[in-house]
Amino acid sequence: MTATTVATRTERMHRLVGEIREVVGRGLPPDLTAYLVAERLAPHLGAPDLLTPEQCEGDPDCYRLHLLHGEEDGSFSVAALVWLPGQRTSIHDHLSWGATGVHLGEECERRYRLISDGRAARLIATADVVSHQGEVCGFAPPGDIHRVVNSGTGTTISLHVYGADVSRLGTSIRRTYRLPAEED
Numbered sequence: 001m002t003a004t005t006v007a008t009r010t011e012r013m014h015r016l017v018g019e020i021r022e023v024v025g026r027g028l029p030p031d032l033t034a035y036l037v038a039e040r041l042a043p044h045l046g047a048p049d050l051l052t053p054e055q056c057e058g059d060p061d062c063y064r065l066h067l068l069h070g071e072e073d074g075s076f077s078v079a080a081l082v083w084l085p086g087q088r089t090s091i092h093d094h095l096s097w098g099a100t101g102v103h104l105g106e107e108c109e110r111r112y113r114l115i116s117d118g119r120a121a122r123l124i125a126t127a128d129v130v131s132h133q134g135e136v137c138g139f140a141p142p143g144d145i146h147r148v149v150n151s152g153t154g155t156t157i158s159l160h161v162y163g164a165d166v167s168r169l170g171t172s173i174r175r176t177y178r179l180p181a182e183e184d
Ligand SMILES: [Fe+2]
Pocket: 092, 093, 094, 146
């Protein structure tokens, strides 16, 4: 992943950050916060005035993260992720609750469970979820292991809100996981 921090936010993004701040400020449990933030994301997805042209630019080498906002008190951050066709994340989980929504294109999320037989732990794929423009999702650890791929034929852009300040932590990822090559 390549990452950039942007200084410019659109007026619509400014409004969305205010809506997220209101939800996060309620101090609700992480899973409920994630679902309510996802609900706030939905009406903005696909709006042509949500992102600047620079915030929609990808990277031919790897999916790209544009950090759009880090809340002063570290309680949340907002990023736009740009995926060219076929680009994907590692299998990973997260440091905090999160809410995502597809702004452009489509993505496929594969969800996993980590199971242990007492001697060794391994991952089992539990679901493939394809999301299109306007669709949102909320999650909260534990049990949030997944990987995401742009499964469409064009650029995919998704909005991500994390319950942590990614600008200070450098990442939203708690841990990455490896699968045997034939299962990936
Ligand atoms: Fe993730």
